[in-house]
Amino acid sequence: MLDGTVVPYMLQLTQRRSVGFLIAEEGLIIRAPLRISPLMLDEIIQGKKQWLLKKLYDREHQQKRWARLEQRVEDGEPVPVLGQHFELHYRDKPRKVEINLHERLIWLPTDTPKAPALLTKQLQHLALATFQQLADSLANNQKLGEFTIHLSSPKHRWGSCNSRREIRLNWRLIHYPQHFIEYVIAHELAHLVHMNHSANFWATVERLLPNYQAAHKTLAGMNPAMVPIDPQFSLS
CATH class of the missing domain: 3.30.2010.10 (Metalloproteases ("zincins"), catalytic domain)
Structure with missing residues (x-):
């Protein structure tokens, strides 16, 4: 709990001597020494709460502005091409990718992990x-x-x-x-x-x-x- 906000995190206990913080795509990761007590860990986390809340806010804001291309390949998903939103769809034939600039459509072959x-x-x-x-x-x-x-x-x-x-x-x-x-x-x-x-x-x-x-x-x-x-x- 940081300033009234519940912040989930992944705890990794290692041979390191100090506590480290990482804001990754999956969220907050805290790396701590194997023998650290829960009380001491909580004190260290609370001491970094302003930094953590700012970094987590920045990450959430970024997720609303940008995405990886692999996150935009669901059927019907809009993909920007030359500043215009193209709708992405799947079809069986022909089994190739087609970008239709006139109709603003992207066609991908069905059932492909690639x-x-x-x-x-x-x-x-x-x-x-x-x-x-x-x-x-x-x-x-x-x-x-x-x-x-x-x-x-x-x-x-x-x-x-x-x-x-x-x-x-x-x-x-x-x-x-x-x-x-x-x-x-x-x-x-x-x-x-x-x-x-x-x-x-x-x-x-x-x-x-x-x-x-x-x-x-x-x-x-x-x-x-x-x-x-x-x-x-x-x-x-």
């Missing part, structure tokens, strides 16, 4: 084609030179650019509206000219994509490792 992997692969295929097209359009007549577009899957960033002029874009951007994708691409294209975040760099970003600031601010608060499902974040 549904998340199949959906991920198809979304990545769509992402690469979309990112390449948008990059070519933004770079048109900008005298940026040659570059290549690749997909990546980092947990903490949307894109990167290296000295070999390889631009890597987080494939999960395919969930977001086109303007957000264009911002990340413009950001990385600007690195072809300025390998820093100087005033000249941001001026290049603005030349490539005027009014980029809103997309920059929004994406800074999003989770690059998950699917956006926050009802307060309008995708359509």
Whole structure:
């Protein structure tokens, strides 16, 4: 009981010498020494209650804003694609994944344990084609030179650019509206000219994509490792 709130937790007794706290997907995990008394453990937990309540609140808030793709593969589940909600459904034939951009539907083969992997692969295929097209359009007549577009899957960033002029874009951007994708691409294209975040760099970003600031601010608060499902974040 923390400030009137019942907080369930998993207790792991180990050979460690101190009490440790972990906020995991399944909830609060407390790791404690084998011989610790219940009274001492409770005192330590109460001493950390403000920190624990804040972390647990943040976790609950995050669960309302984002989800893993494998949590969105139930029949009828909405999956955001290019900023619009697509309904996911299963069918027997043909036994392949289809993303229908016109009807905003995603079809998966029935009775397959590999549904998340199949959906991920198809979304990545769509992402690469979309990112390449948008990059070519933004770079048109900008005298940026040659570059290549690749997909990546980092947990903490949307894109990167290296000295070999390889631009890597987080494939999960395919969930977001086109303007957000264009911002990340413009950001990385600007690195072809300025390998820093100087005033000249941001001026290049603005030349490539005027009014980029809103997309920059929004994406800074999003989770690059998950699917956006926050009802307060309008995708359509």
